[in-house]
Amino acid sequence: MAASNNEEALNGVHGHQDNGHQENGVDDIASSSQVLVVGGGAVGSLTAYKLGRAGIDVTVIEKLPGVSDSPRACGYYGAVHFMLHEVGLYDLIRKEGFMTRGLCWRKKPTDDGKGGKASGDMIAIQPLSAPNDTTFEVGAGLLNLPQADLNKLFLREALKTGHVRVHYNTELVSILENDPSTGVTVRLRNNETNAERKLHASYLVGADGAHSVVRKALSLPFPGHTWPERLIATNVMVYNEIDPIWHTFFVIDPVHYTIATPLEDPVPGKTTLWRYTIAAAPDDTRKVEELITDENIMGLYENCMAGPRPLQVEIKARTTYKIHQRCVPTMRKGNCLLAGDAAHVNCPYGALGLNTGMLDADALAETLIMILNEPQKYPKADDLLSLYSDERRKVFQFFVDPTSTQNKLRLHSHPEETASQEDWLFRMMRDPSKLSPRQLEELARPYYETWRTDMRKLVGDLA
Incomplete structure (x- = not known):
């Protein structure tokens, strides 16, 4: 980008x-x-x-x-690829954006033994393409470009x-x-x-x-209804220490559940822009101005962001959102x-x-x-x-x-230690390579046919 x-x-x-x-x-x-x-x-x-x-x-x-x-949407997949391709926009978006292979759910970061934190263990994987895919035919992978x-x-x-x-x-x-x-x-x-x-x-x-x-x-x-917690969406410059297969990831947490996804092609060894969106506590009644202070955001990063400590990041944008189902x-x-x-x-x-x-x-x-x-x-x-x-x-x-309701509940309804056993999707997607073509097709079909x-x-x- x-x-x-x-x-x-x-x-x-x-x-x-x-x-x-x-x-x-x-x-x-x-x-x-x-x-x-x-x-x-x-x-x-x-x-x-x-x-x-x-x-x-x-x-x-x-x-x-x-x-x-x-800070709003940034990733597009499934039937949206085919629609954009049919109207002549898919190639233009790929030229200005970049592709990633899918996403995963993780436990919270853990002590890396060097004073910092390592990425938490993966609980489950949602591949949108093959792990070694580099061509990404239309319909495969996650097409990334900030809204x-x-x-x-x-x-x-x-x-x-x-x-x-x-x-x-x-x-x-x-x-x-x-x-x-x-x-x-x-x-x-x-x-x-x-x-x-x-x-x-x-x-x-x-x-x-x-x-x-x-x-x-x-x-x-x-x-409809409005969920009690608010989301704090941030764009932040982060140093890429490793090159994971599944760049977009959720962090399981009973309160401060998180999604992190790259906004620029995340080249290892370089600092690039990422989106970290973190839930505030449902009973947090502070004003928006207090939620988006550096102090509050950096405290939330400690719970979900891997890397050396103290964190060396630069927040570029921040806002809050209410979550609705209407x-x-x-x-x-x-x-x-x-x-x-x-x-x-x-x-x-x-x-x-x-x-x-x-x-x-x-x-x-x-x-x-x-x-x-x-x-x-x-x-x-x-x-x-x-x-x-x-x-x-x-x-x-x-x-x-x-x-979308279950996507949310799945992130904070199970303890991270037992989530992979208690949730059917996590249990099913611990190793997608073991699923049959019929099982994979059944999971993917709504995103291509129903949507x-x-x-x-x-x-x-x-x-």
Whole structure:
């Protein structure tokens, strides 16, 4: 993930002279568009890219002044690889990112006899490719690129289609009209000038995150629950002493369970950027400012980070998150659709958040392409929109929600000494080489078949 790649991404997104489609605010927005996307994050940008690639005019608004660089998602796998490959983005992401082979669960670090700590014993392994894989065919391995860089790449490629315009510092004020026969009319505001104006679109996509203004404007509830503990996400420079086969790892702990994953290619003998996300205690009522102090974070690192002591690390970014399990009762109301965190949120351990949102974007964009570009073949737009909502909610309810819930509980429900015997997955994955092809296929199938929604096949099956 070289600096030149980051600079190129920034230039591609923010370079007014290069593309002519990046605007600052509401004053420059046209009065109409085929599709309005609220939210310029990764899910909204991917939706816009796929629509623009199909020749559909898209207006994207984002309330922030640019792409958020908060520590968020960074790894992509399973069906997401095939989706990204089909829309022409997989190779670009691989060029800017890097590949790893899978992940593992570990006990807490132990005394290394030299005053430092050694990595804890592995409890179980989740391979995503062969241990010696160096080529990583599409669908194999973990594709790594921080969400901010992925977001910039999606925006850059969306702008290249010539059908996408992006407006920062612009937010949705209200939805004035939402009629399947006439479309959607909204009021927008420039956050810098407070100027407001109307925009009409055939369809509106709400991809504006867990605090979605679109969801609230549609008066949709967000049922579910919030876990008691908060997560402290940090980007930190760490010296790579060894070259493990399974770079991403979880640390089992009844309170401060952890996931660590590289954000740059972790070359042995070099210091590179890593993400360490650590749970705070459920009864820790301190303010965010106290949770993210160097003193508190370094104390948490002592519990989960291997290496010489005192730790020689540099914290580059830090933030906190609440953990939710929630889903809207519908992802469609009239001609307004929801995707990503605007529609559903879940525990991020296991990378089922942004990946699921990108698969929403894939299914939703395909639905709108069918409606807008092929009306003779797909005249029942209302049915297609409802089908999108139903199918993506099914994916969340029957796969994402239970799987992400168990990913979390598995990390703190068993003592590390007995976890490998008490948990069925740990027991099964202590040595994956001993599993039969049928067992491996059964474990992997949901991530390739259930997770993604093929709208065209669904419509064909129902015809």
